[in-house]
Amino acid sequence: MRLAALFxxxxxxxxxxxxxxxxxxxxxxxxxxxxxxxSYMFHTPNIGWTELQAEAxxxxxxxxxxxxxxxxxxxxxxxxxxxxxxxxxxxxxxxGAIESVYQAARIQRICHELGLWCFNPLWxxxxxxxxxxLNEKGFKAVIxxxxxxxxxxxxxxxxxxxxxxxxxxxxxxxxxxxxxxxxGEIETFVVDGPVFKKKIEILRSxxxxxxxxxxxxxxEAELR
Amino acid sequence: xxxxxxxxxxxxxxxxxxxxxxxxxxxxxxxxxxVIHFTEHTEEHLEKATHIIMSGSALxxxxxxxxxxxxxxxxxxxxxxxxxxxxxxxLTKFFGGDTFPQLNLGMAHVMxxxxxxxxxxxxxxxxxxxxxxxxxxxxxxxxLAKADDRIQVIKHKDRPLYGFLFHPExxxxxxxxxxxxx
Numbered sequence: 001m002r003l004a005a006l007f008x009x010x011x012x013x014x015x016x017x018x019x020x021x022x023x024x025x026x027x028x029x030x031x032x033x034x035x036x037x038x039s040y041m042f043h044t045p046n047i048g049w050t051e052l053q054a055e056a057x058x059x060x061x062x063x064x065x066x067x068x069x070x071x072x073x074x075x076x077x078x079x080x081x082x083x084x085x086x087x088x089x090x091x092x093x094x095x096g097a098i099e100s101v102y103q104a105a106r107i108q109r110i111c112h113e114l115g116l117w118c119f120n121p122l123w124x125x126x127x128x129x130x131x132x133x134l135n136e137k138g139f140k141a142v143i144x145x146x147x148x149x150x151x152x153x154x155x156x157x158x159x160x161x162x163x164x165x166x167x168x169x170x171x172x173x174x175x176x177x178x179x180x181x182x183x184g185e186i187e188t189f190v191v192d193g194p195v196f197k198k199k200i201e202i203l204r205s206x207x208x209x210x211x212x213x214x215x216x217x218x219x220e221a222e223l224r
Numbered sequence: 225x226x227x228x229x230x231x232x233x234x235x236x237x238x239x240x241x242x243x244x245x246x247x248x249x250x251x252x253x254x255x256x257x258x259v260i261h262f263t264e265h266t267e268e269h270l271e272k273a274t275h276i277i278m279s280g281s282a283l284x285x286x287x288x289x290x291x292x293x294x295x296x297x298x299x300x301x302x303x304x305x306x307x308x309x310x311x312x313x314x315l316t317k318f319f320g321g322d323t324f325p326q327l328n329l330g331m332a333h334v335m336x337x338x339x340x341x342x343x344x345x346x347x348x349x350x351x352x353x354x355x356x357x358x359x360x361x362x363x364x365x366x367x368l369a370k371a372d373d374r375i376q377v378i379k380h381k382d383r384p385l386y387g388f389l390f391h392p393e394x395x396x397x398x399x400x401x402x403x404x405x406x
Contacts, residue, residue, distance in 0.1 A: 023238040101352050105330035117284045121241035
């Protein structure tokens with residue numbers, strides 16, 4: 001089966017693609033990039049670096065530019081999947097959805113309309129266990145954004161290693177946060193892992209932070 | 225031992241992560257279990273099992289409906305058996321009910337029509353649907369719950385065989401936990 005992986009560059013989408021590669025052929029990575037630089041500078045500033053990740057992984061990357069308008073997200077996603085179907089003759093897609101039935105149902109519907117299989121191999125994963133598995137398999141994910149209490153500035157740029165996982169598990173107990181960031185508490189960017197032929201070295205970065213909202217913005221990076 | 229039957233298109237498929245593993249995660253908290261693909265069950269598996277759970281499968285996957293002959297054991301099994309989505313469709317077809325195109329994706333509001341230990345005290349609740357095929361109630365079964373006009377849960381009149389059109393493993397783990405206590 002030929003699959004396209006929806007690809008944000010974060011741990012969920014990369015790990016879902018990795019699991020799909022064990023059972024099927026992942027023939028392209030699909031990323032939605034807002035045309036309006038202003039919109040992504042403030043929300044997903046590292047989305048441009050998915051190109052370098054795709055190069056490191058060695059799978060063709062389909063970048064679909066969107067207007068970045070919230071209410072048109074669904075049409076944009078459908079257009080991107082249509083492009084992948086036409087260009088790479090895919091039979092289905094794989095997503096990193098874990099918990100959101102809203103997200104899962106929307107993508108399932110698009111796939112149904114296009115006659116495509118839809119795989120969500122992380123569906124309902126217990127989150128601390130998932131982070132441990134990610135770490136044990138050798139994926140290196142850095143925290144590229146924090147968007148909720150009690151995440152302070154020190155989390156920005158932190159690697160999700162065993163110490164960080166313990167801290168996240170503790171925050172889950174104390175503050176009921178989703179340790180994997182499924183509720184939008186954190187965003188991640190993967191720099192290395194078993195699917196990477198080369199690893200990404202972040203050479204220059206900057207942080208912005210205010211009132212439990214912060215970004216780790218990659219300014220310069222290369223493959224090694 | 226809880227026997228979990230993988231109803232996906234092939235053994236160890238990519239869908240297993242999505243439709244079988246979430247059931248395992250609920251079962252393993254309190255019970256030992258064994259997972260087999262629907263093509264590989266034996267008398268011994270059925271003999272050893274105290275309860276049987278048949279998983280759902282992907283929206284595009286209707287494989288079990290063209291392999292009804294694999295489910296002859298449903299004719300006589302008298303152990304608690306719970307069939308989810310592809311499972312209820314297979315159960316319905318096996319017992320002579322109809323299956324027909326019916327697309328429902330997302331949350332549904334389920335109304336209990338007949339009380340049952342699996343619902344606890346709940347009279348209505350929300351549940352996650354993911355199917356393109358609906359069912360009619362086979363004559364040997366009762367309807368236990370509906371969402372609007374859609375049959376959601378059926379139960380055999382004489383045996384503890386349940387069918388669930390929605391996916392209890394997604395948003396209603398308590399239903400599975402109560403089933404394990406039968």
